[in-house]
Amino acid sequence: MLVDVMVSKGDLGEATMATRRTMLRSGAAAAVALTAGTATAAPAAAAPPAAKPPNAAALQAALDAMAAGGASGVLAEVRDRHWVWRGSAGVAELGTSRPVPPHGRFRVGSVTKSFVATVVLQLVGERRLALTDTVERWLPGVVPGGDRITLHHLLQHTSGVFNYTDRLDELYPTVADLVRARYRKWTPQELLVLAAGQPPLFEPGTSWSYSNTNYVLLGLVVQRATGRRYAAEVERRILRPLRMRDTELPGTSPFLTGPHSHGYLPLERDGGYVPVDITVFNPSIAWAAGEMVSTAADLNRFYGALNGGRLLGPALLSQMRTSYPEADYGLGLQSLVLPCGGTLWGHTGGIFGYVTVAMSTSDGGRQLALSVNPWGDGDLDGPLVDLVLAAFCDPGAASARSAAPMRIAMPSGSWA
Template sequence: MVSRRTTLKTGAGVVAVAVGGGGVLGASPRPASAEEIATSVEPDAAGLQEVLDEMASSAASGVLAEVRGGGRVWRGSGGVAELGEGKPVVAGGRFRAGSITKSFVAAVVLQLVGEGRLRLGDSVERWLPGVVAEGGRITVRQLLQHTSGIVNYTNTRAFRTLYGGVDQVVGLRDRTWTPQELLKFTAGEALLFELGTSWMYSNTNYILLALVIERVTGNHYAREAERRVLRPLGLRGTEFPGRRSVIVGSHAHGYLPRRVGDQVEPVDITRFNPSVGGASGEVVSTAADLNRFFRALVTGRLLRPEQQRELLQIRSTGRDYDYGLGVETKVVNGTRLWGHEGDIFGYQAASWSTEDGRRQLTVSYNPWGSGDPESFIERLLAVAFRNR
């Protein structure tokens, strides 16, 4: 996406509040290790807010974040909820989280594996006969870890032609896509590499995994995720909207840049049917919910021990992160983090947790301006996971 600059006013952050002893970040019943001591440092409220304000002045129309650590929770925001209006971004507001959907899908798949209803070594053909070329050789594990070699449907020429410009995206904003229609974009496409020999991120993998979940359980993947993850964890701000185009509740608006002569104007894309992302990128959530979800996921609350070990088996990607089964991982300030990043038109998000669950960061922003948002996210990570 081409970023553009718009004059913005920054919003104030919310001061850190304490979490009680029975809350998300309780005290350890054993002596803390050096790493645990480092990751239990309270959030640097001033440093975090500074990054958000600078980001909102040059790279985003709005941004929000929540950091948990040291028994404290810090929430902050910057920019405006809607361009041309003075209302600040609500730090506890909802947002589209894109590919973070994949981690929810992976949690459901691994729970089914733990229940003996599915195996990581099962072929796609076993559950979805005739749906994928080479499906008899491609396994569930390879779908989860992006080692299947299946082409990413959003990278195909047919898809990029259809969604090739701002006016085209806006024209399709109410279009409902079925998983089968999304898979058609990859029809006739050869595998990118021999199975398991390399790594390439592919949204197609998770469209297929959702269909596997449906075949195994008889339920839509979203219903299984709600029953198995959202309700047990109390994630009341999270939903899989399907074809619903409106974000319910407080939220910042998302924009795309349209060039008109020598000027660039923002096109509001907040109202958007996310079925084009489906199980690869439709989730709507909050920073608090995503922090709670990834803490539960990486610390083993959602999975049995064997599946937990599988979740955290790392595959090198050649990018600035490596990949487990539906989760990204990277090292910041010497501490290994687990989580996922995601984007969909007008919105980008990232959620990260330390492996021991003692510190989390979730950030959502709406790209807009001449600055590089990734540089600000790197700074935010550095501050959030500072060891002292």
């Protein structure tokens, strides 16, 4: 599922443990929930003072800490215009000694939303769409009250539309139920049916609540406006120009091809939990809200190009990076203020055994992409903060983890 959990540095260890205990106890409900937490708005800021390459030992130590008890495998890449660092820890598959491939492919979950939002904003720049267009204009009769919901509302999760993944626990109350249905094909219309009949959470534009339904609707809007599948537009406008050859929108294909690590969910057995391999499953249940497969290198290439102004003009990029006042969310972008100065822009994601964090400096000069296969009750949030500080702050800044609050959206190993 897609579950993003916002935590402050003071609560990092406790929040991770609570999130993972919730996943273990609630089974499929915690594995299929595409949600994100809120945080204070991140103001625009200059790029962080990371003039020197990060400390490779500190980066590797953070990955090792994640794999020590909270993950079966983890990989990351830190990149800027002059150098690249890649690392991994743990094993690619439980029960083996095969190392995690640093160039491996993984499911990125809600990171998909940044790509969909970029395509929508490109269409706005071409005057084929407008942020003030209503859902009713493009998808008549699909959403009750769609004449009051704009594309801007969908992009920023201020629509009030019910999140369809909040009902998946009714379909799959346990992990065993989910595993049995792993090959089911979903259409976007079937996903919308899950949200149909649910009352709006609030009047459009009056509040904020993360809803994967918003991005299913946006995928359909792109298709209506262009006459092509939303995935084809992502490929044509982003993947091919940026030469993201290891990234794909798999549609209904359940297979994760190429070098990759395995993802797991906790299956209850004999009073305890055992890992069930969920690497192979049909991602159409996420569609435009979170189906994408990629690599750390490709995600860094994308967020570097986006924040560097190569995909959108200055005005549209500025709109994309304008956060809702009570959240850290712009238009398909999350923000993170660094204690050493500067704001990062990117997205987090989690889907059935895979967790992703991908961030870039505001100028697109430095990026971090991380993939985790959660397993166990070890701390993930503390090492994540260490990794971010080591990647974007001056060498040695990671030792100041407790000096200033920092909030990071760390998804659970389910759906976000």
